[in-house]
Amino acid sequence: MSSAQIEIQLIASLVAIACAIPGTFLVLRKMALITDAISHSILPGIVIGFFITHDLSSPLLIILAAASGVITVILVEFIQKTGLVKEDTAIGLVFPALFSIGIILIAQNANDVHLDIDAVLLGELAFAPFDRLILEGADVGPKSLWIIGSILLITLGLLFAFFKELKVSTFDAGLASALGLSPIVMHYGLMTISSITTVGAFDAVGAILVIALMIAPAATAYLLTNDLKKMLLLSVLFGVSSAIGGYWMAHALDTSISGSMTTVLGLVFLFVYLFAPDKGLFSVLYRQKQQRIEVSLLTFLLHLGNHKEEEERHVKHLNEHINWQKVQSKSVLDLALKNNMITIDNDIVSLTNKGKNFTTEAIDYILTNKNSEIENMKDRFFLFRG
Amino acid sequence: MDIQQYIELVFTDYTLRTITLGTAVLGAICGMLGSFAVLRKQSLLGDAISHAALPGIAIAFLIMGTKNSSIFLLGALISGLIGTFWIRGITSKTHLKSDTALGLILSLFFGFGMLLLTYIQKMPNANQAGLESYLFGQAATLLESDVWLMVIVTAISLVILLLFWKELKLLLFDADYTKTLGFNTKFLDILITTFIVIAIVLGLQTVGVVLMSAMLLAPAAAARQWTNNLSVMVILAAIFGAFSGVLGTAISASHNNLSTGPVIVLVAGVFVLVSFIFSPGRGLLFREIRFRKNRNDLQLHKTLSFMYNIAKTHEDIAHPHAIKILNNFQGFTRKSLQKLEDKDYVKISGNMWSMTESGYNTASNLYDQLITEENE
Numbered sequence: 001m002s003s004a005q006i007e008i009q010l011i012a013s014l015v016a017i018a019c020a021i022p023g024t025f026l027v028l029r030k031m032a033l034i035t036d037a038i039s040h041s042i043l044p045g046i047v048i049g050f051f052i053t054h055d056l057s058s059p060l061l062i063i064l065a066a067a068s069g070v071i072t073v074i075l076v077e078f079i080q081k082t083g084l085v086k087e088d089t090a091i092g093l094v095f096p097a098l099f100s101i102g103i104i105l106i107a108q109n110a111n112d113v114h115l116d117i118d119a120v121l122l123g124e125l126a127f128a129p130f131d132r133l134i135l136e137g138a139d140v141g142p143k144s145l146w147i148i149g150s151i152l153l154i155t156l157g158l159l160f161a162f163f164k165e166l167k168v169s170t171f172d173a174g175l176a177s178a179l180g181l182s183p184i185v186m187h188y189g190l191m192t193i194s195s196i197t198t199v200g201a202f203d204a205v206g207a208i209l210v211i212a213l214m215i216a217p218a219a220t221a222y223l224l225t226n227d228l229k230k231m232l233l234l235s236v237l238f239g240v241s242s243a244i245g246g247y248w249m250a251h252a253l254d255t256s257i258s259g260s261m262t263t264v265l266g267l268v269f270l271f272v273y274l275f276a277p278d279k280g281l282f283s284v285l286y287r288q289k290q291q292r293i294e295v296s297l298l299t300f301l302l303h304l305g306n307h308k309e310e311e312e313r314h315v316k317h318l319n320e321h322i323n324w325q326k327v328q329s330k331s332v333l334d335l336a337l338k339n340n341m342i343t344i345d346n347d348i349v350s351l352t353n354k355g356k357n358f359t360t361e362a363i364d365y366i367l368t369n370k371n372s373e374i375e376n377m378k379d380r381f382f383l384f385r386g
Numbered sequence: 387m388d389i390q391q392y393i394e395l396v397f398t399d400y401t402l403r404t405i406t407l408g409t410a411v412l413g414a415i416c417g418m419l420g421s422f423a424v425l426r427k428q429s430l431l432g433d434a435i436s437h438a439a440l441p442g443i444a445i446a447f448l449i450m451g452t453k454n455s456s457i458f459l460l461g462a463l464i465s466g467l468i469g470t471f472w473i474r475g476i477t478s479k480t481h482l483k484s485d486t487a488l489g490l491i492l493s494l495f496f497g498f499g500m501l502l503l504t505y506i507q508k509m510p511n512a513n514q515a516g517l518e519s520y521l522f523g524q525a526a527t528l529l530e531s532d533v534w535l536m537v538i539v540t541a542i543s544l545v546i547l548l549l550f551w552k553e554l555k556l557l558l559f560d561a562d563y564t565k566t567l568g569f570n571t572k573f574l575d576i577l578i579t580t581f582i583v584i585a586i587v588l589g590l591q592t593v594g595v596v597l598m599s600a601m602l603l604a605p606a607a608a609a610r611q612w613t614n615n616l617s618v619m620v621i622l623a624a625i626f627g628a629f630s631g632v633l634g635t636a637i638s639a640s641h642n643n644l645s646t647g648p649v650i651v652l653v654a655g656v657f658v659l660v661s662f663i664f665s666p667g668r669g670l671l672f673r674e675i676r677f678r679k680n681r682n683d684l685q686l687h688k689t690l691s692f693m694y695n696i697a698k699t700h701e702d703i704a705h706p707h708a709i710k711i712l713n714n715f716q717g718f719t720r721k722s723l724q725k726l727e728d729k730d731y732v733k734i735s736g737n738m739w740s741m742t743e744s745g746y747n748t749a750s751n752l753y754d755q756l757i758t759e760e761n762e
Contacts, residue, residue: 027482032489033430040596082670084662085607088485089429093607096600097655100648103522107643209500212493219486256504262497269490273476284479 004129009247011128011145012261015201016213016239018152021159022194023214024235027222028170033088034073034191035214037095039198041072043102046202051109062147062199069195070188072098125205125247125257151200155193162186167228205258213239216265223276242268290385294378296332298362301341304351305359315347338384354381392636401526402639408528408536409631409650412589415540417605417627418547419585421620422578424606425558430485431470431579433599434492435586438469440499440595443520447506455532455591458520462587469495470579496595523594525635525646536588543581547620554578555616593647604654605630611665630654686722687752690731694749697741706738 026032045068049061072094079090133143140146159166169176169183176183194214201210221234246261253260274281304313311317315333333349336342341355351359358381365373378385396406423431442465443458450457469491476487547554556564557574565571582602589598609622634650663671689712696711697703709723723739726732731745741749 027486030483030485032483032485036430036433036489036492079662082662084611084668084670085424086427086429088427089424089603089607092429092433092599092603093655093658096597096604096651099596100600100651100655103645103648104652107645107648209493209497211489212497215486215489216494219482219490222482222486223480250501253501253505254508255501259497259499259501259504262494263501266494266498269494273480279480281475281479 005247005251007129007142007145008125008257009244011142011148012125012205012243012247012257013240014145014148014152015205015210016217016243016261017236018148018155018197019201019210019213020217020235020239021155021232022190022197024218024221024228024232025166025170025190026194027215027218028228028231029190032215032219033091034076035194035198035211037072037076037091038069038191038195039202039210041095041098041102042066042069042195042199042202043099044068044105046199047102047105051105062196065199065202066192066195068098069198070192073188073191073195148200151197155197158189158193162189166190170228205261209258209262212262212265213243216262216269217242220265220269220272223272223279238265238268293328293331293335294385296328297335297341298359298374300332300336301351301355301359302363304342304349305356305363310348313349315344315349335384339382341381357381392640396636400530402635404528404530404533405525405639405646406632406635408533409525409592409635409646410628411533411536411540411631412592412601413605413627413629413631413650413654414624415536415543415585415627416589416601417609417623417625418540418620419543419578419582420602420604420606420627421609421616421623422554422558423582423602424610425616426578428579428582429603430488430599431473431582432586432602434473434488435466435469435583436590436595436598437492437499438495439463439466439587439590440496440520441465441502442499443590444499444502444506448502455529456535458591459535459587462590463584465495466583466587467580470583520590521595522645523590523592523597523647525592525638525650528592532591539584539588543584546577546581550574550577551617558616593650597647597651600651600654601627604651604658608654608657608661611661611668614667626654626657630657682722686725689722690726690745690749691752693732693739693741694746694752697746703746704733704740704742706735706740709734709737709739712739 023032023035026035042065045065046061049058049064053060055061075094076087076090079085079093080087085093128144129142131143132139133141133146165176165181165186168179168181169186173183176186197214198210201213205213217235217238218231220238221231224234225231242264243261246264247257249255249264250257250260272280275283277283307313333342333344336355337344339354340352341358342349343352358377361377362374365371365377396402420432423429439462442461442463444461445465446457446461447453473484473487473491476482476490477484482490553564553569553574554577556567556569557571557578561571564574586598586602589601593601605623605627606619608626609619612622613619630650630653634653635646637653638644638646638649661669663669666672692712693707696707697705712723723732723734726745727734729745730742731748732739732741
């Protein structure tokens, strides 16, 4: 590995961490799309800053861009407060307008400004190591490493200092204000940090792909845990590993680094989305199927409990009278048998004592509107689940 | 260039005519379908889908090896639909919220599209140049065949909208009721979403990935302010969209270095701003005026009831009192006193005021109203 490669991976990892932390809170606060808006609407800030300084990595640029990010948030909230349109419409109206202003500004001054929209929006990590920071004649490393490093330090400092406040205001804004922790300050603080991070990351990974680094690791982590600290750690982990994995993928395929990083993030998310225990697609589908059979079983047992007549309790009765498919009635019968709820004698089904207890308890819970208790009851009675 | 010259040019110049027609038709279809997106709270779907279409375009190019806008549209449509249904899958099957799902699909698909684009750029194929124009849109690349395609799609979606108007309207405002009536809500849902995706994909070439969401939203959001009636809103949105297209093209064509997409979006933005402020029913200006009027009325009533309380203590209600005694009551000004006199509630002579019969009656009824309201 050359030193440039190490530096690129280091920058990518730092960007990933710096994005994952605010990203986690944004996902939890259902404000993930604000990053989308911010990442687009910083364009006029960047353009104006560039007109003043003619340097893509000057601090003024970052300040102006972050300011236009915060302005976006304020505008969105103002429009939302008027009640004329819904929040998502407000977001969708504000950022394209600001972005258009940015593009027009660039186009108007295209002759004397060398600022490419592609460069701002898409970024190119491969060039990051060439832009060095020279301090008193000594080369101290790539500029973007310093920029994103200091942003990360600030973010981490604020995270540790205000972790409790952030946590409370994220999950219960009412409680937070009752406790005297101003949720509004937290809100705007988070928005400012998000804007600054977006801006700091734009020349490394490009403004649009910052969204991926903010949302995808946090969303992936959210599918795996409900604990805030674990979620933060997991999203940092996913962010960094996808960043490094993406770099090597780009290296192998000779493609854009930020594109590969996002693709790896996407693959990781897809994998977790499909296979996550409890919340993944497959386990949700499996659980729904299980529930369906267990509900059928309960209905069947209640039916048995209500009828003494033999023809109502005949095995054939299931698919002829209750209108169940053959396969379904068979699996319901099998499940009931396996759990010792019924006995089958000459194709006549009758409840066992356990089955009787089960149905009476279930009826009790249903009558007293405690449907949720049935889940616990299933744990007590079932040897095998559906 | 004055307006007359410009209008002449629109009819004679091929490029300008194509672009003007194209953006007008695009604005109309976006406004029409955008109304549904806005009312269904899917405003940002446009943003997500326009980004999600990128890998489709790149894959279409990889397979065909040529630039053909109808193949691109097909590719964009397929990947846009995959994106839409994945968003649906994420929100319905996991506890992730719709904003997260939209952001995820938007950024992940777009990143994958960028990966493919850079991969294509490295290929020894001379045709690849100009694929990026889809990112930011170039109305100048519109051909007459593209405009015809837009017109045909607009006509089809119009027919579909009219055919399923009642069902779509019902679905929009009460999805559960629609389901209980026995309509196939899933089919209707997929139908309208598919057409929204088609409109987005059509617009990509003209206004680009980023600005497409505004194209879809802005005319609908503006139209929403003027009416509470769905059909009026759809028609208004189509008109607003078409006008922003025509005006935006005109402004950008008559200046140097102004790309059409951003100008169209800004014109649409102006429509929204004007509607927000000046619409008579919901607009901010009239709301403020109503608010002030109500406040003034309230002040007036307070003054009147204060006067009534004084006049009540006298046998003759028209007994004159000094204006000075109103001083320890905050709510009166010269102007409001004048207004009370105009309404014939009080008489003012010099420094004295006296209550009239009608003023006394109004004030006592005012008091009664307040009491009955309180009791309720």
